[in-house]
Amino acid sequence: KKVMQLGELVEATDLVGMGLQPGRLQANFRLPPDLFFWPSEGAKLKSHYRYPRGEWLDTRRSRLDLTVNGQYIRSLPIKTQNLFSSLAAEKGITSAQSTAVTTLPAYTLFGQNELGFNYDLQVADPGQCVGRLPNNVLTSIEPNSTVDFRSAHHAARMPNLALFTGGGFPFTRMPDLADTAVLVGENITAGEVEAFLQLMGQFGNSTGVPTTRLTVMRSVQPSRMADKDILVIGRSDLANHQALFEKSPVRIRERRLEVTHLTPLERFFGWFTPGGRHEADEATLAVSSASGFEGVTSFASPFTKDRHVVAVLSSQTSTLPQMTSLLPTADAKAQIRGDLVIRNGDEFKAFQVKPTKWRGDLPWWLAIGYWFSQRPVVMALAALLASIIVGFPLYYALKAHGRRRLTGKKDA
Template sequence: TAPAGAAPAAAASGGGVSRERLTLKDLRIKNAVRLQGTRGEISIPFGVRKNQVVTDASITLQLAWSPAMLGDLSQLVVLVNGEVVQTVPLRPQDSGGQVLTLPINPALFLPGDNQLNLRLIGHYARDCEDPFNSVLWANVSNTRSWLDLTTQALPNVPDLSHLPGPFFDRALNTTLKMPFVFAGQPHKGELEASAAMAGWLGSMASYRGFSFQPLFGQMPMGNAIAFLKSGQSLPGLNMTVSGPSAAVVRNPRDSYGTVLVIMGRDDGELRLAAAAVSSGRGVFGGARMNFDGARVPSYPRYGAPRWITTDHAVKLGEIMEPYALQGMGLPPGPLTARFRVAPDLFFWPRQGGTLNLIYRYPLAKWMDRKASRLDISINSQFLKTLPLAGSWWSDWFGSKGANSFDGSASLTLPRYNLFGQNDLVFDYNLILADKQKCTGTLPDNVRVAVDPASTIDLSHAYHALEMPDLATFAGAGYPFTIRPDLGETTVLMSRNPTPASVQAFLNLMGRFGDSTGIAPTGVTVADGVDPDRLSSQDILVIGSSAIAGAGQVFANAPLHWDGHGLKVAEKSPLQYVSALFSDRGLTNEADVEPMIHAARGFAGIVSFQSPYASDRTVVALVADDAADLPPLVDGMADSKINAQIQGDLSVATGDGMSSFAIGSTYWVGSLPIWMKVAFWFSQRPLLMAFGTLILALGLTGPAYAYFRRQARLRLGAKDE
């Protein structure tokens, strides 16, 4: 199987021929396919590289179906790009499970975007039936069903105008795997340049996943990205470095592969060339370009293009294609609006942001208007149900036939349900009004929509967060992505990082690019500590556990290196006292020590306050074995593991992560003084009650003394 994102390996099959097996799970179908109703159907997009032609193909399906369906009337139709591949009869005697392998005419495949459809035509009665009866179903496995494709690569003329192709093809939805080639041991300049390229590819491949494997001094098969400075060389590449430049050449090991070479005479020029390519500065063309004088854009704090601004309300049509907010058929399927926000939004005393929704639905005799509804949820958490009943004036003055109605509502998007990446789901539940036997027909061409003019308003939010909070790092790369180009980030690594450490670094840069939509062209890589410079930087540490003993970086860390291994730092009495007044208590060392000294070695993420600035953060990815670092980063792409990363320490346990809150907390961001004080007291009700009592005593004491004095004076005058 050729790596997704790389050209087929000619040596493996010969003459540019590649054989690839893609399961439905590889095609982003996360769960088994369940087709329901008389016309259940799923459409699965997939891609064929534009420089390839399919010469042979087949599809294997592992399926089962309801034994109650009539075998002579029920069938599964397999289509590719709208053309029928085969119709499979669904007989009751085979319903327990069947494996089918169907050949596909290669002429049906197109370069670029393609569509695979599985359509269920099911019947359980010969006269009339309920189209939504529960006996009408068929299941198709997503892990044991696959496409087998044999492709022939076409000659490719290297040209920079084709970027980002062939290194990234938008039509593909399999994981992007791209080798990064270094002439030797990479250091500061090569790592900073490769960070920009990894973030560039990660920002484009966010929907399909990605992995970047570093190679030192050797060329792979297929496509690759290479980095060269003056005096360096790679096998088969005869390149003269004459300044900040980029070139595309044929892979010397694979005539059907292409290598993008980033070049510079020194670290600065190498970084400039990578930044120019990854930020798209200039018009690209030809096999080689020079970037002398290129100006790389910089971005303000919270300027990530993929983050919804807090300056004004944002229309849904501005963050996604309007056609994605329309549904058709029964059921019309949930409509999903995906958006990203800065993870440090602070709304208190408000509950969260506001969704000003305009939604459209049909009004017709076939629909039960009292039972039909629109359910809205965010990140799998239910928000509200809205009615689909029209209004009194539409009943009296509207059309007597089919009609449509626009409803509107204002909903709160709770702060506790807003993360770096969010899914806002609109699920229309349209109920048939008359389900009596043999009456009516299934309505066709039913359409619903969410108006693109609907807005998400976060303009009342401040930017502030109690740290450390690894959930924001795992979800959105916070706090490093506050500057989308990572202009306020320093990455500390060993002087000679291992390939595994470099891979973890590259994959992490890809995640940052995915979060912001911007290549991290401003990141700084260092192998030593400069306290003056680090006072204005957030620090990311990647390496073996021994790096935790280097310098003063880990002075505030909940873990430290004692020369033999990692130990949990002892808490000071002040930390215990402050924990009593905090809404996040401290974890006992006895609960953490067994996780640190696991039999297979430690691998985890730790976060703490920077020793060089009170408003800066350190996040460290450390492992006893550097080979455990890439899985640590890759695990963040798994929604289940990502949700387990919290607090200030997350430890890999084999089947996920275990998280703890060990150290003290601190605030980053900007809030008015009065709000800081009010929020601090609001999180500590006992202390607030005690403070109220003290305030009451403070006010009533002087008043009591004053009136007592007045009474004495009055009584004294009466005696006289």
């Protein structure tokens, strides 16, 4: 749904807290990781929240704090008392309701999310005898509060490993992984099996659906891999499959993994892509200086258009479970992006080696606008060129018009 009510995401009773301060309420919900919000900043949360009223409450210091996945977003106000509040209090009404609209930034949203509300209620008189909240204080977030995703599109620049760690994309596009093929080594080890099971558990946790319809293979089979996203798990030697790793940022050469050399055309367009050219050089240095390889890479599938490959590789398969267990952590999500990630202990170094392309349903005019927004120099040059194209003909037309006026000739 483009607009979701919080009451549809969780049980209504989970949104009601009763008792002494502090009162923390939360709603958990899942999202497709490929939501693209530009030019809007994110989803719109319309909160209907209820809180107590009374002379004992200091409305100027009291507030409702809003968080998404542990990140503070903003504080919603507890409105001051007015004439209507006094009349309501006389009739025995002891609660008030307010409404606020908040933007949930796109960078705070992942495949699985926790929306947190924390009431901070302060008493009006902080004296020793009366400085405590009354008993049975009721606070709530109304179930008809909504999260609006109508400004989002299902589109993403791929490859992008941030979407893989954030929600298992592109594999979780189908919750049961029906469009996923998994390639493992012919002589699979215990480490590969453990890493595979960990990833399946993470995918299922992101979607809420068991990963029961994926296809597992021990060799590259283009006919069976067609129309599927491909997950590779195992030793870095699997990059020997030239047909599969044709478009990969890394490949095996003389029994050693190295970064693929960019073509002259890719290097040329790298000048117009932020970080496109120098990151390829940095990735080459990082891979060549390491004694082995442990990391993740992603690239376009050579068998089907608009499908992708994610390869989780390590020179020692015994370290694969350690790496896959780190992928969904908050620290890893903050570090991982691009199409090549190299692990060093608990840290990940990310690179964007190859050019990216849109995957999903994005209007062409929005794609062009986003392209220019990421390249201010190109935008400035385009504006200069447009002014020249429009300005010169207009200049000569006005100049000719002036000459005709001076010679007394009328315009045709």
